[in-house]
Amino acid sequence: MKYLCLVYADENLLHSLPESPRDAECLEYAERIHSSGRMLAAEALQPVSTATTVRMRQGKVTITDGPFAETKEQLAGFYLVEARDLNEAIQLAANIPAARVGCVEVRPIRELSPE
Amino acid sequence: MVALIPQAAIDAIYRAESRRILASLIRLLGDFELAEEALQEAFAAAMEQWPRDGIPQNPRAWLVSAGRFKAIDGLRRRARFSASLNAIAAELEEEAREQPIGEEIEDDRLRLIFVCCHPALSVEARIALTLREVCDLTTEQIARAFLVSPATIAQRIVRAKQKVRTARIPYEVPARSELPERLDAVLKVLYLVFNEGYFASSGESLTRTELSGEAIRVARLLVELLPEPEAEGLLALMLLHEARRPARLSADGLAIALDEQDRTLWRRDLIEEGEHLVERALRSRRFGPYTLQAAIAAVHSEAICPEETDWAQIVGLYDALLRFDPSPVVELNRAVAVAQRDGPAAGLELVDALLAAGDLSNYHLCYAARADLCRRLGRRDEARLAYERAIELSKQEVDRLFLERRLASL
Numbered sequence: 001m002k003y004l005c006l007v008y009a010d011e012n013l014l015h016s017l018p019e020s021p022r023d024a025e026c027l028e029y030a031e032r033i034h035s036s037g038r039m040l041a042a043e044a045l046q047p048v049s050t051a052t053t054v055r056m057r058q059g060k061v062t063i064t065d066g067p068f069a070e071t072k073e074q075l076a077g078f079y080l081v082e083a084r085d086l087n088e089a090i091q092l093a094a095n096i097p098a099a100r101v102g103c104v105e106v107r108p109i110r111e112l113s114p115e
Numbered sequence: 116m117v118a119l120i121p122q123a124a125i126d127a128i129y130r131a132e133s134r135r136i137l138a139s140l141i142r143l144l145g146d147f148e149l150a151e152e153a154l155q156e157a158f159a160a161a162m163e164q165w166p167r168d169g170i171p172q173n174p175r176a177w178l179v180s181a182g183r184f185k186a187i188d189g190l191r192r193r194a195r196f197s198a199s200l201n202a203i204a205a206e207l208e209e210e211a212r213e214q215p216i217g218e219e220i221e222d223d224r225l226r227l228i229f230v231c232c233h234p235a236l237s238v239e240a241r242i243a244l245t246l247r248e249v250c251d252l253t254t255e256q257i258a259r260a261f262l263v264s265p266a267t268i269a270q271r272i273v274r275a276k277q278k279v280r281t282a283r284i285p286y287e288v289p290a291r292s293e294l295p296e297r298l299d300a301v302l303k304v305l306y307l308v309f310n311e312g313y314f315a316s317s318g319e320s321l322t323r324t325e326l327s328g329e330a331i332r333v334a335r336l337l338v339e340l341l342p343e344p345e346a347e348g349l350l351a352l353m354l355l356h357e358a359r360r361p362a363r364l365s366a367d368g369l370a371i372a373l374d375e376q377d378r379t380l381w382r383r384d385l386i387e388e389g390e391h392l393v394e395r396a397l398r399s400r401r402f403g404p405y406t407l408q409a410a411i412a413a414v415h416s417e418a419i420c421p422e423e424t425d426w427a428q429i430v431g432l433y434d435a436l437l438r439f440d441p442s443p444v445v446e447l448n449r450a451v452a453v454a455q456r457d458g459p460a461a462g463l464e465l466v467d468a469l470l471a472a473g474d475l476s477n478y479h480l481c482y483a484a485r486a487d488l489c490r491r492l493g494r495r496d497e498a499r500l501a502y503e504r505a506i507e508l509s510k511q512e513v514d515r516l517f518l519e520r521r522l523a524s525l
Binding site for chain 1: 233235281282283285287289293
């Protein structure tokens, strides 16, 4: 089963705390999941100040800057993993280095039905 | 040849075995709702067949097996309209062929408890699901006990089951490495259910006693299947409090303070069981806050009258408890114990320090403690002010009446 692990953190703290993860550590962890065969995709994101929000309303595109809502913690990256069940997904999420300064939302993937 | 099997015999089997059978059906069928239907159908089949053929050697295994095949049949019938149901039915059938129900079926109740109390579910959902699935209370009973509408409880249970299915919460006892955290989640649910039945003032008292009884029953089962020290500690804590139930309310329904209770009404059988469990948990050296709270309750239980209470030991236990749970409420309880050991002035100093720190400045029991200590020191005006503040802040009728009586007796 596929789970998306969404990494949220306060961007101002993500890289500035003593326990903040370094890129090398994040790469290493991604490599570990990869070699266990459970990695589908993972990326880190640029800060939320670079985000653009797009909506389609009555056939018209509206574009605004920033995320859809002001929150204390921002989406900083994601891991798409293959796990046996929620417990395994939780284990994978708990060991994401950024979980030490932020939090990880674990969401099961909904398979779209083609009909 | 068994001529007649009374309904009562089947009812008795239902009461004794239905949760264990349900737990196994959930494992075998992988779905709560399917398993519940299968359970009902299995008992319906028993009512039909047992009076004719006699009660089978192992009724539990018979019922699990019957439920399993009823569920597969049901899926097959519905599968005419859905290919995916057909696939599920085929898979279950295959499993049933490969692993038929033997005489010795696993006890799946521990799995059921851990799924219902999974920390990925909200505490409210965990409580509702546990009472429904593990204890077999109806949604109406749960709703009455928690003073919410049956629709709210039903919705909580439906959503919880949906999450179990959609997020795929596994039907398993957690591995050693995850056990402490996961056991905490279970113990918290039992603790809250017990407290709701013991301390809350509203609701029907019968339902409430049942609620505490259910918490104790599940805790006993937990200790039997997984004898972890903190599970024993929590069971002991609940038993030692339950032992005082006959003495804790006056005839007109007012709370009676511990030092004014008629201790001959305390249930010695529950106290003995509780004390035995506390000792075992303490000896393990892997105990936690529930065991320490139980140990404190046990020290009270040992005293034949309030004057005999070993307050020095209680203060020591609160010191240990503070290391696990450094909360101001524990500090307050410790201060009250210090007042008993060293005199009211020593206790008042600690209570005032807590009030000055601010965390408890809206907590009625902190003012009630201050009032009581001032009263014992002969400082009546200060006592009156503190009682008045406590009454103002107390949310429950029982507390308010208790405090008003104290105020009047100044």
